[in-house]
Amino acid sequence: MIRTVNLTKRYGKFLAVNQLNLHIEQGSVFGFVGPNGAGKSTTMSILATLMEPTSGHAYVGGFDVTKDPDKVRQLIGYMPDFFGVYDNLTAVEYLDFYAGAYDIPKEKRPALIQDLLELVNLSMKADAYVDTLSRGMKQRLGLARCLVHDPQVLILDEPASGLDPRARIEMKDILKELKAMGKTIIISSHILPELAEMCDTIGIIEQGQLIALAPVDQIASRVAGHRVLRVKLLERAQEAYDQVHYLEHVTNADVQENTLLIHYTGDEAGQVALLSKLVQNGLPVLSFAEEAGNLEEVFLTVTKGVGS
């Protein structure tokens, strides 16, 4: 649904986005993570047709953002990191204004606006002036605004920034709902664990380059270069250790009470063989799982302060 090919953007001599290649499947949620100044907003502005790339291409729904910006605009809802709200309007008037901008017929607007306010949990604020809304409510209203034309793709630039923990959770719940509705979503943040809960894939960008790209449950192991396997036993964890610590692809192993933690660089077939070995040797394995890894650590590892 979204694809970039060697996407590059220069501001004068400064390279903000450098040969970026992304592929985001329809219906998936892509988390775009990077420190301040990494190039996230620039990439998203290009996808939103607000800025042209210096070189390379970007496509949304198969349409080139440079050649077919009108087609792309019909497909996308874009929420920038900073947006103004018209304070002298009520929430309903505000959404009505945008619905009008998208040529939605007047008679269809009341029901649409009611649905949107319900979706973003603002029904009770329908007649409240925008300037009386809290930051979190304004962000949710901004999200409703980019949904008025029922776009298939949402481009959300740090939608949870500046929100308190409760407002973040509310925003997260709404995004989960939008995902369930089948929207394709690209969402940026500089907080990796925050995205992990709602994204299918994570791309880490730094200094305009993609430095890691993987399904959310594999990003930690990809970056670390090994998976952490957690084998829980009823008993005899030390015996289990003795049987696996010397194997190929086991770079480290550790026993913690009845659990054996294995740093493993092999593939999935190798994991199966490892588990089979333990079970065939009669060890009472209760569970065998790959740890998701510590995303905070991953982020700090891959972005070792280069861009900050």
Ligand SMILES: Nc1ncnc2c1ncn2[C@@H]1O[C@H](COP(=O)(O)OP(=O)(O)OP(=O)(O)O)[C@@H](O)[C@H]1O
């Ligand atoms: N209009 C501009 N002119 C010159 N440089 C710019 C312009 N816009 C952005 N930049 C620079 O390009 C780099 C990438 O900026 P961008 O806003 O895309 O990063 P970001 O990852 O979204 O960062 P943040 O998390 O702070 O929003 C930064 O170094 C920024 O200073």
